[in-house]
Amino acid sequence: MTPETSNPLLELKNVIKYYNRTTPALADISFSIMDGQFISIIGPSGSGKSTLLRCINRMIEVSSGEVCFDGVITSQLKKRDLRKLRTKIGMIFQHYNLVDRLTVIENVLHGRLGYKSTMAGVLGRYSQEEKMQAHRIINILGLHDQVYQRCDQLSGGQKQRVGIARALVQNPRMILCDEPISSLDPNSSKIIMDLLRSISREMGITFIVNLHQVNVALKYSDRIIGVNKGKLVLDGSPDQLTTERISDIYGSTAKDLMTDSEERYAAG
Amino acid sequence: METEETINNWGQLCSDEMISPDIFGSGRPLNRESFTIRIFLMTLSLLTLYALFTMDYQGVDIAKATMDTLHNFKIIFMEPSTQRLGLWDAFYEVLITLGLAFLTTLFGGVIALFLGLLSAQNLAPRRITCCIKSFVAFIRAIPTILWVLIFAVAAGLGSAAAVIGMTFHSISYLTKAYSESFEELDRNVIEALSASGANWWQIVFQAVIPSSAAYLLSWTFMRFEINFANAIAMGAAAGAAGIGFDLFMAGGYYFDLKEVGLITYIVLAFAIVLEMIATHMKSNIHQKA
Known part of the structure; x- marks a missing residue:
């Protein structure tokens, strides 16, 4: 190990994941990510994007290889330390995964549970400071009129913003997004992506975003990682992503792909 | 072709x-x-x-038997009155029966809450859920009265055996109901919370129970009604006191049909009140849900 001036925030070394004995879901994936980058992972359905994302915060255990976050090798962490690690990594989902029957503020405060003792979490005792922070984030995301509304009364875009607020209230170093705009209409999609981008810029949070929409990935990312059949097939800046490379990733000719109209397609 | x-x-x-x-x-x-x-x-x-x-009728005249039965019904339902049992006493005995039902539902509910969590497929490993589910199914398959009689071997006939036996059956019933309510919550929500560092207990109390509270309440009240009916039967069959025991004495020992009628009406009144409360609560829940 040579000391470097800036260590990568996240480093994956030869990560392999097998769900069954025959085909690997992830085959020998290695890359490293610097602080503050906005990274998209693209690839066809079932290519291992979601698995890759979940291996980072150990929602899924890797079969072999190493995931190193902020200088800590995650696979060696014990339960308590794993919780501490997860508080530093926020996560946003395609289906928002909020507790529908609870209000916006309650859902947002769930992001603080990782910092609390079991008892305080069970009783739902949040400090004044935590509540103020939650309200501040809700205001920033433009949800101040919905603070005490139940989440099942919100629109898709609003729900996703609650999801983002829940991740932000964790004070994360990095946020993982699993297809954050796949269930949203084009308009909300743009609002959400703009939000993620500006959060990344202003708060210096690293983002790793799984995307189905190649044009969105091109527009917003600093760097694009392409995955196909569990293999890393592309790693570079958006301008390196030519139509040829896209067809490599998706395994079909470029003109068969709905690259431009994909946003509309996703909304339908 | x-x-x-x-x-x-x-x-x-x-x-x-x-x-x-x-x-x-x-x-x-x-x-x-x-x-x-x-x-x-x-x-x-x-x-x-x-x-x-x-069929061996043993000399029973069907027509006469039917008439006698109808006559008895007339006495029971048209002329309810009491000689031994004062109205206040009857009321007190119903309270005892209600207490029996309340106690068993409370014990059963608390224990079933934890067993329900352990037998919900989205919260516990598959092996544990299978074990608990089949164990509870076994308990549920045997009627409450049999459990009371089984526990009566150790505790003796009386309220203790009734409480243990009815609690036992309530646990199995509520465990199934609760665990199915818990399973309503999407696995992904649990994943989201554990990804943010929350542990099992926090997820249970902050997400799982709040989202299934309406179901839990509704099932618990349902079981309370069942336990009320059971408690009457236990009073008669297992000597667990309460209005059921009075019914048993009035019918079986004193042949006082008028008192049987009165007790029946009192029980009916309480059952209707319980039913009304339950309906009211359920409509409240539906408004909220």
């Missing part, structure tokens, strides 16, 4: 053609289902006829 052959083959696989439609001489098409139903009905009617002709 080839297509025709295939279609013909399909036709032969269908059961309609296997059985000739003319066995019973009816013109209606006969498939396996209606054939089974017919056989079943015929067997039942034959058995009924056989039973009617071979």
Whole structure:
């Protein structure tokens, strides 16, 4: 190990994941990510994007290889330390995964549970400071009129913003997004992506975003990682992503792909 | 030519053609289902006829027996009154029965809450859920009264055996109901919370229970009603005191049909009140949900 001036925030070394004995879901994936980058992972359905994302915060255990976050090798962490690690990594989902029957503020405060003792979490005792922070984030995301509304009364875009607020209230170093705009209409999609981008810029949070929409990935990312059949097939800046490379990733000719109209397609 | 052959083959696989439609001489098409139903009905009617002709009436006059029964019903329902049991006493005894129902539902509910969490597939490993679910199914398959009698071996006939036995059955019933309510919550929500560092207990109390609270309440009240009915029966059958025991004494020992009638009306009144509360609560829940 040579000391470097800036260590990568996240480093994956030869990560392999097998769900069954025959085909690997992830085959020998290695890359490293610097602080503050906005990274998209693209690839066809079932290519291992979601698995890759979940291996980072150990929602899924890797079969072999190493995931190193902020200088800590995650696979060696014990339960308590794993919780501490997860508080530093926020996560946003395609289906928002909020507790529908609870209000916006309650859902947002769930992001603080990782910092609390079991008892305080069970009783739902949040400090004044935590509540103020939650309200501040809700205001920033433009949800101040919905603070005490139940989440099942919100629109898709609003729900996703609650999801983002829940991740932000964790004070994360990095946020993982699993297809954050796949269930949203084009308009909300743009609002959400703009939000993620500006959060990344202003708060210096690293983002790793799984995307189905190649044009969105091109527009917003600093760097694009392409995955196909569990293999890393592309790693570079958006301008390196030519139509040829896209067809490599998706395994079909470029003109068969709905690259431009994909946003509309996703909304339908 | 080839297509025709295939279609013909399909036709032969269908059961309609296997059985000739003319066995019973009816013109209606006969498939396996209606054939089974017919056989079943015929067997039942034959058995009924056989039973009617071979029954030993031991000199009971059917007409007179029916009249006597109706006369008894008239006394029970038209002339309720009391000699031994004061109205206030009766009320107090019903309170005891309600207490029995409340206690068993409370014990059962608290224990079932934890067993329910452990047997919900989205919260516990598959092996544990399977173990608990089959264990509870076994308890549930045996009626409450049998459990009370089983525990009466150790505790002696009385309220202790009734409480333990009814609690036992309530646990199994509520565990199933609760765990199914918990399973309503999407796995992904649990994933989201554990990804943010929350641990199992926090997820349970912050997400799982709040989202299933309405169901839990509704099931618990349902069980309370069942336990109220059970508690009356236990009073009579297991000597667990309460209004059931008075009913048993009035009917079985004193042959005081008027008092039986009064007790029946009191129990009915309480059951209606419980039902009304339950309906009110459920409509509140539906408004909220």
